Amino acid sequence: xxxxxxxxxxxxxxxxxxRPLHPAGWWLWAIGMAVAASRTTNPLLLALVxxxxxxxxxxxxxxxxxxxxxxxYLVLGALIVVGRVVLHVAVGFKYGDHLLVRLPTVPxxxxxxxxTLGGPVAxxxxxxxxxxxxxxxxxxxxxxxxxxxxxxxRLLRTLPGALHDIGVAVVVSITVAPQLAESVLxxxxxxxxxxxxxxxxRGAGRVVLPVLQDALDRSLALAAAMDSRGYGRxxxxxARTRRGTGVLVLGGLLGTxxxxxxxxxxxxxxxxxxxxxxxxxxxxxxxxxLGNRRLRRSTYRPDPWRAPExxxxxxxxxxxxxxxxxxQLDPSVLLAPLQPLAVPAVPLVPVAGVLLATLVxxxxxxxxxx
Amino acid sequence: xxxAIDFDRVSVTYTGATxxxxxxxxxxxxxxxxxxxxxxxxxxxxxxxxxxxxxxxHFTGGTLAGRVTVLGRDTSExxxxxxxxxxxxxxxxxxxxxxxxxxxxxxxxxxxxxxLPAGVMRKRVEETIDxxxxxxxRRRPLRDLSGGQQQRxxxxxxxxxxxxxxxxxxxxxxxxxxxxxxxxxxITRLVHDLGVTVLMAEHRxxxxxxxxxxxxxxxxxxRVEDGDPAxxxxxxxxxxxxVELGRLAHWSPLPLSVRDAxxxxxxxxDRLDLAAPRVAVAPQSTPxxxxxxASDVVVRYGQTVAVAGVDLTLRCGEVxxxxxxxxxxxxxxxxxxxxxxxxxxxxxxxxxxxxxxVLDPARLDPQRARRIVGLVPQEPSDLLYLDAVGxxxxxxxAESERPAGSCAALLERLAPGIDPASHPRDVxxxxxxxxxxxxxxxxxPTVLLLDEPTRGLDYGAKRRLRDVVHELTARGRCxxxxxxxxxxxxxxxxxxxxxxxxxxxxxxxxxxxxxASPAFAPQVAKIVAPQQFMTVRQVRDELAAVPS
Numbered sequence: 001x002x003x004x005x006x007x008x009x010x011x012x013x014x015x016x017x018x019r020p021l022h023p024a025g026w027w028l029w030a031i032g033m034a035v036a037a038s039r040t041t042n043p044l045l046l047a048l049v050x051x052x053x054x055x056x057x058x059x060x061x062x063x064x065x066x067x068x069x070x071x072x073y074l075v076l077g078a079l080i081v082v083g084r085v086v087l088h089v090a091v092g093f094k095y096g097d098h099l100l101v102r103l104p105t106v107p108x109x110x111x112x113x114x115x116t117l118g119g120p121v122a123x124x125x126x127x128x129x130x131x132x133x134x135x136x137x138x139x140x141x142x143x144x145x146x147x148x149x150x151x152x153x154r155l156l157r158t159l160p161g162a163l164h165d166i167g168v169a170v171v172v173s174i175t176v177a178p179q180l181a182e183s184v185l186x187x188x189x190x191x192x193x194x195x196x197x198x199x200x201x202r203g204a205g206r207v208v209l210p211v212l213q214d215a216l217d218r219s220l221a222l223a224a225a226m227d228s229r230g231y232g233r234x235x236x237x238x239a240r241t242r243r244g245t246g247v248l249v250l251g252g253l254l255g256t257x258x259x260x261x262x263x264x265x266x267x268x269x270x271x272x273x274x275x276x277x278x279x280x281x282x283x284x285x286x287x288x289x290l291g292n293r294r295l296r297r298s299t300y301r302p303d304p305w306r307a308p309e310x311x312x313x314x315x316x317x318x319x320x321x322x323x324x325x326x327x328q329l330d331p332s333v334l335l336a337p338l339q340p341l342a343v344p345a346v347p348l349v350p351v352a353g354v355l356l357a358t359l360v361x362x363x364x365x366x367x368x369x370x
Numbered sequence: 371x372x373x374a375i376d377f378d379r380v381s382v383t384y385t386g387a388t389x390x391x392x393x394x395x396x397x398x399x400x401x402x403x404x405x406x407x408x409x410x411x412x413x414x415x416x417x418x419x420x421x422x423x424x425x426x427x428h429f430t431g432g433t434l435a436g437r438v439t440v441l442g443r444d445t446s447e448x449x450x451x452x453x454x455x456x457x458x459x460x461x462x463x464x465x466x467x468x469x470x471x472x473x474x475x476x477x478x479x480x481x482x483x484x485x486l487p488a489g490v491m492r493k494r495v496e497e498t499i500d501x502x503x504x505x506x507x508r509r510r511p512l513r514d515l516s517g518g519q520q521q522r523x524x525x526x527x528x529x530x531x532x533x534x535x536x537x538x539x540x541x542x543x544x545x546x547x548x549x550x551x552x553x554x555x556x557i558t559r560l561v562h563d564l565g566v567t568v569l570m571a572e573h574r575x576x577x578x579x580x581x582x583x584x585x586x587x588x589x590x591x592x593r594v595e596d597g598d599p600a601x602x603x604x605x606x607x608x609x610x611x612x613v614e615l616g617r618l619a620h621w622s623p624l625p626l627s628v629r630d631a632x633x634x635x636x637x638x639x640d641r642l643d644l645a646a647p648r649v650a651v652a653p654q655s656t657p658x659x660x661x662x663x664a665s666d667v668v669v670r671y672g673q674t675v676a677v678a679g680v681d682l683t684l685r686c687g688e689v690x691x692x693x694x695x696x697x698x699x700x701x702x703x704x705x706x707x708x709x710x711x712x713x714x715x716x717x718x719x720x721x722x723x724x725x726x727x728v729l730d731p732a733r734l735d736p737q738r739a740r741r742i743v744g745l746v747p748q749e750p751s752d753l754l755y756l757d758a759v760g761x762x763x764x765x766x767x768a769e770s771e772r773p774a775g776s777c778a779a780l781l782e783r784l785a786p787g788i789d790p791a792s793h794p795r796d797v798x799x800x801x802x803x804x805x806x807x808x809x810x811x812x813x814x815p816t817v818l819l820l821d822e823p824t825r826g827l828d829y830g831a832k833r834r835l836r837d838v839v840h841e842l843t844a845r846g847r848c849x850x851x852x853x854x855x856x857x858x859x860x861x862x863x864x865x866x867x868x869x870x871x872x873x874x875x876x877x878x879x880x881x882x883x884x885x886a887s888p889a890f891a892p893q894v895a896k897i898v899a900p901q902q903f904m905t906v907r908q909v910r911d912e913l914a915a916v917p918s
Binding site for chain 2 (some may be wrong): 171190192193194209213214223226297302
């Protein structure tokens with residue numbers, strides 16, 4: 001009783017109802033944070049982005065299994081930082097004046113030029129490696145946050161009709177994976193009943209066969225059930241239109257990817273990448289729209305796109321813009337000062353951007369208690 | 371009244387089969403009827419049901435001759451998905467048919483496929499939740515529900531599209547008595563309140579016969595007879611205890627429910643009363659010695675406690691039935707006793723007399739463990755991995771170090787006439803159980819544990835299983851059977867252990883335990899109460915002993 005009171009009280013006070021934010025809203029926000037993080041190696045900014053992400057996840061996640069997975073992303077990030085540093089010490093290109101330790105150098109043949117095994121380790125190089133690791137870890141944490149906050153299945157449900165089949169395949173495989181694991185355990189246990197120890201390749205074969213048969217039976221039963229319940233009642237469309245739709249969507253997505261890559265890669269001219277991106281998007285959207293026409297289905301309780309969703313995606317955009325603006329004003333503060341070594345600066349605009357984006361923890365509706 | 375389902379000279383022959391599974395079936399089911407399909411295992415019940423919405427032959431393959439029409443739609447022109455708005459199909463295992471993962475989404479799935487507007491969907495989900503009493507479960511993951519709840523959700527999930535025909539394949543066979551009541555209550559409510567036509571296959575006739583308006587009886591050879599339940603059941607190859615008792619007492623018309631039978635049973639009760647004032651009990655072999663002693667057994671999966679400190683002593687020569695709700699911890703207990711499953715606390719000891727020393731089955735080499743404690747798991751097919759029945763038998767002989775052919779001989783006795791070359795997956799459920807039973811029996815274990823062996827078995831197969839069990843106990847073996855089938859318990863077990871929430875709540879002789887509980891009392895006991903008889907056989911023996 002007390003628990004439910006405390007859970008509902010804030011919502012009642014603010015007058016806002018608990019509901020899940022549209023998964024696309026979370027993803028846009030998280031992608032914004034990730035893009036922002038990718039444009040800097042300044043450890044203070046990265047730490048700010050990371051803590052902002054953690055704060056939002058802590059404030060708005062549910063207790064679903066995918067929400068609990070956020071910790072794993074943080075662990076993975078930490079491993080990446082450690083791994084990057086270890087790699088630097090072992091085989092990285094060493095530079096800097098503040099010598100920490102002098103490891104023995106292993107001479108390598110000429111074809112392996114550029115790789116140094118061991119050698120003197122300096123603070124500059126070590127910090128540089130750590131900062132780069134931190135940047136990747138932050139990116140991963142941002143994606144992890146999106147995963148933790150947005151129900152992956154609800155996200156798939158928002159896919160346009162033309163991609164519906166892919167969505168169903170993913171949902172089915174998500175449900176099948178744990179069943180498969182359960183099936184393996186069951187069969188392994190059953191093997192013991194026949195007096196066998198399940199070891200080695202022979203043992204594995206005896207487990208795999210019943211498990212695969214089981215999986216096949218399950219998928220056939222599922223397919224029959226889906227068919228009986230009306231899955232795939234598609235309006236008749238000529239095959240040519242269907243193929244055309246496929247080509248449009250795939251081509252469009254490819255164009256979008258190339259464009260995005262160009263946009264993120266500083267060396268490609270901006271206008272070229274923007275044109276590719278826009279053309280790709282237009283192609284993909286046309287394909288999706290065409291594909292939508294042939295599918296007759298509806299969505300139960302679709303997630304609405306209201307003010308909080310606009311706010312979340314807007315805040316994601318804001319933090320990217322802040323980074324871009326700082327890049328125009330003074331790009332040097334976005335980079336960690338390594339040569340010469342100095343305390344990293346605290347640039348006002350990006351900090352304000354990240355802090356602004358953190359507001360999503362407040363503007364998004366509270367999660368639905370289970 | 372208009373015809374809902376119309377079979378017009380329908381024959382179904384599967385690819386590679388020499389004989390048709392259904393032969394020239396003529397069947398008319400009127401709207402609003404509850405029609406029960408009965409027949410032996412493998413007589414084609416699932417084929418008949420599958421033909422209603424076109425899964426046979428569109429999905430299963432094979433050829434269908436003749437014509438099946440559902441509310442005027444011919445299944446040869448309509449695929450199952452095109453019939454989804456008029457026919458709802460619920461399979462044997464609801465979990466296999468779930469597409470989404472929470473109750474509410476599952477209820478909506480069919481409507482989404484039919485492209486119903488959002489407002490309609492919302493309204494129908496709420497209506498269905500009320501109709502089937504799912505309000506508390508709406509946000510729950512489907513996998514966490516109990517068997518009865520899953521079955522109700524599966525029925526609800528097809529109901530939301532407002533089908534006028536509902537096809538149910540063994541809706542209660544995997545359920546405990548209480549959950550089965552729950553599901554049947556929901557089904558009868560649909561028939562009475564909404565006028566839904568229901569076609570239902572079921573092995574456990576004692577549960578459903580009384581609700582049926584019409585009986586469809588599948589005969590060997592693929593022919594079908596249909597008609598009024600009371601007339602048809604008089605000669606049917608399968609009959610529940612209430613009907614057998616009626617046949618024995620020459621009641622006419624034959625009663626289909628306990629209530630009808632009780633009203634006719636006055637004279638029978640009086641005759642039984644004339645017998646000596648003694649309590650009839652199941653033929654009890656006198657238990658000789660303890661063979662397995664378990665104390666304080668605890669099995670835990672994460673936060674869930676499946677078995678919470680169970681003490682159990684098994685004796686040579688006894689049949690012990692383990693009953694209780696789905697999820698009461700019966701399977702976990704059996705696995706812990708066998709030694710292959712989890713055991714987080716407690717002791718399981720095999721007594722020294724038969725084995726020469728005190729043994730813990732979990733510490734034994736699996737090869738040796740199975741010669742002392744054998745287990746037939748709930749999914750018997752997990753034990754099979756070879757591609758022919760004969761090869762499995764030969765392998766079992768090698769595993770048990772028996773002369774070649776002994777497992778095959780056992781199998782021939784349990785289920786005669788299985789082709790050794792056939793694939794274990796292709797034989798019927800009852801035959802597969804017989805195969806696994808033969809494999810486990812080839813090691814001649816002192817204690818045999820059977821986990822839900824009666825699921826999917828018809829009355830004849832159950833009778834054969836019972837004979838095998840009694841033969842084992844006569845040789846001093848101990849058999850433990852976990853089951854939901856109270857009629858089977860009444861006829862087979864000497865002792866009943868009732869489990870709830872991982873604990874043993876009752877343990878005693880069969881007659882004492884099951885006669886004391888309305889949920890577990892078999893039909894005969896309910897009919898002849900206060901006379902204490904549990905099975906038709908006991909009544910027959912008693913009548914033979916008492917001159918009329």
